[in-house]
Amino acid sequence: MSEGFLLSRVLLRFEDSSDDLVGELSAAAITPDGSLWVGSDELLGVERLSQVEPFVFGNHKHFSLLDFIELPNTEDEIDIEGMDYSHGYLWVMGSHSTKRKKPKRKDPEKDVERLSEVKSEANRYLIARIPIIDGNLIKSCTLKDDPEKKRTAALLETTKEGNILVESLKSDPHIGTIISSGLPSKDNGLDIEGLAVSKNLPIFSG
Template sequence: MRSFCRVVVAGAFGLIAMGAALGRVLGLNRTATNGKRAKREQRAMSRFAPLAAAFVMVWSGSLTRPSSAAAAEVKLLADVVFRGEIRFPDNLSAVGLAGSGRFLVVAADEGPVVQFLKRTGPDEYTLHETIPLIDGAKDDDEIDIEGIACSDNVVYVIGSHSRKRSLLKPDKTQKANRKRLAENLREPLREKVFRFELDAAGRLASPIRSTSLRPRLENDELLAPFLAIPGKENGIDIEGIALAPDGLVAAFRSPVFREGFAPVLFFSFDRPEAGRLALVHLGGRGIRDILRVSDGYLLIGGPVNDEPVSFELYHWDGRDGIPGKDVDLTGSVKPLGTIPVTERVPPASVSAVANTPTVASPSPQPVAKPEGLVMLAESPDHYELLIVFDGLVERKAARFRAVRPRHPANGTSHPQKETW
């Protein structure tokens, strides 16, 4: 109802604006005594028209929400409890299901390990095994793990491949903070994709191999310029990995290109340099995770940084989203609804550096960020998902249900085959 009222109000303001503009233009024809003056004012009206249109779009929400998201719903079913010594439990960034669903695999972006949990009760998982990805790694060695994908007992883990800028600190001088701001750090440990195998008992059963997507990114005309930019500033930042029919697919939180396209890269672990780039349009959102399902992929879409943008769940059929007169992309991306996040902070916060209030946001901002998802069950009508969160104090993970999209022709869904 609130959204409907916003649309009505926006429409009214838009009609008033257009009426005023039209009246002004008609008035010019009656009163203008100088042709140059008329042309100047007509140009002014033409500049005003896009502002009126933008006003309508903002008030109706079409700039920040998918057009059909209101009809969809991602329903919270239950909180999920993790027991045992989970590393960095408030910053979980990736999750997977291994061993034919017997083991839940989780990781945080601040450590060098992945952890395996076994289901010990309804919505309860207990730590089973911790596996360091790098021999001799310390707890503070950051791989920036952002995605996990599993094919039965084979596990893939991907780092962000991002650079980072040093954070400003309130106990430093202005000169020192300016120097920190100029630091743009590349950390090779982040530029890894790992692969290993488990045995039936959920123990490491193979050497841990690694490769990197950086050589492929360096040779891509779209992505290469973003390698030198920190991830939180729209530089390269990979935040998801999933199985694909011919290998794997990596999903990017950033960069988000002009007109709102986010990149995905289909690749083979053994030949990452031959990867194929595709783009997907999520209304300007970046991809926070990607999951292979029977008829395509599920995507978590969210802000590139900390913009006041909701986290949405999408279904994508796997087709490259670049439009053209020779392609019909109708139904390629379907919004499934907003992922509910209950823990929030007030719309205005206090800057840690300047100790002054920041500009108030239009709505309270979510503390938690949905960062990873796995499929618990897939029926003809629904997906049942487990989602892990980065930043939640109380909720580390939760179980959700989303309505499964249907093919417009016959009410069913059909898998899409990617072409290399």
């Protein structure tokens, strides 16, 4: 194995220095105008930064996804784990994972009960696309060069147990049993950690 080396590093300057943001970044995407978009797995929005000097991104602006799409609720995190840019849209994907309650380390018996509880949060099953115009997210717009065409923010249809992707994967011969069981991500259950959208619009996640 060859010895690794550092290609480069970048400095990100945020207006908000909260741990839920700077300490929990989990996804990123670059748009053609050079903007860097990042997402935290603890919040309900995404952040845009612009290059202000070589290897430095600043001019931070926050965008709440609630302004563009209708989430199942306004409280739970999305657990953003995948972002990409394609066809004039910023694509955002949640982890699609369940989680086990954490022990409080005060009462062993109660901790055992807590560990037996698996929670599913609807916002985590997000696959959405939001138009970008002039570096800003917008809900919908018509194209300047073709007024008959329109771009609109949208998300994959949700269900009681997630979304139609999860329902489809339950019959998959390789991972269907795991998904149907609701196994938490920390126990080797489903946990999406990346997203790529190709030119022909197939969506890849892993």
